[in-house]
Amino acid sequence: MIELTGVRKDYASDVRIGPVTVQIPQGGITALVGPNGAGKSTILTMIGRLLDIDHGSIQVAGHDVVNTPSKAIARILSILRQENHFVTRLTVRQLVGFGRFPYSRGRLTAEDEHYISEAIDFLNLTELENRYLDQLSGGQRQRAYVAMVLAQNTDYVLLDEPLNNLDMQHAVQMMSQLRNAADELGRTVVIVLHDINFAAHYSDRILAMKDGTIAEYGTPEEIMRDEVLTRVFNTAVQVIQGPKGPLAVYY
Template structure:
């Protein structure tokens, strides 16, 4: 499980997060939602030990992320950031193979190759595997990054806006695939997501944040109420009951 205790972070004078306490059980999909600047990405990055917290402790699967061995942690926890800038020129397959680094230190075993194949297939990238990343569209590249996280084959996967750059079709497919990863591969997925309706449709838990604080934690049905959403997003929101999941409507309310 993921356990945050009194975690706080400031950038200079700007208070970004906390102090927050949060317990996320193993398994399932947790969606972090909230307006811009609510501290969602900051919290995710701190859990993924890419950013040091000013105060508090973070434990993932019993390991303190600031003191645990980085290599050990990389076998337990994978994180995908929102922006990925690098000049390295790699094919999709090479990128996804890098996800195996914590297990193989670069010398791919047959097990690694199988894991890479699985990840490629899982995100329907098999046909694109020989292409270079700079020859792909933004959405295809986004899927390649997610495939790399899956190839890392960790119990926990943290994804910062995995739906970035994806069109309607691919956004739905991506969420369906993450759902499958949680259900079939027994992963614990935590993601930052902007479209509250995607969170409602696919997540098991929604964590709503504003101004660096956690305001609500609950199942989609518990969080998806007009009062809660209007409060969190500071915008009038109506909730319609769709047969499969509640649906937030906020585009034009008269």
């Protein structure tokens, strides 16, 4: 379980994220949604210990993320940020290998190679594993970064807008693969998404943020309502019943 208690980030006297108090249970996919500037990425990066918190506490699987040693945290949770830039020229396999650093410290073992290959296969990158990142499309590179995170083999996986640079086909494939990671590999996936319909279709829980705090938190059925989405996104939304579940239509 991920537990945030009174978590706050202060940027200025009048700019604040939080306080946020919430429990995200183990298992499945939890989607963080909301308008730009709502605090979704801030909350995710604080959980992943890439951003200091100014008040409150965060625990992941019973471990305080502030006080637990980095090496131990890296074996519990992995995180992919929006911006990913490697200066050196790497192949896909070399990039994915970085996900094993908490275990190998740079000296890959046969077990590490197994997890690297597993992640590459899982993201359908086998034919590209020896290609350099600068030879790939933006969507292919994004899949390689997600494979790197999965290769870390942590119970908790945090992803900040992993659908960036993906067209519709590959966005659907990515969400299907993350759904499989939750169902088949037992990962707990927390993901920041801009598309509420992707969140509704693939996630088990939706945490909607607005103005730095939690506006709504519940199942897709509880969140996918006209009045809820209109209030969260500050625009008129109608929820219709599609062939595979509810769909939000903006007008």
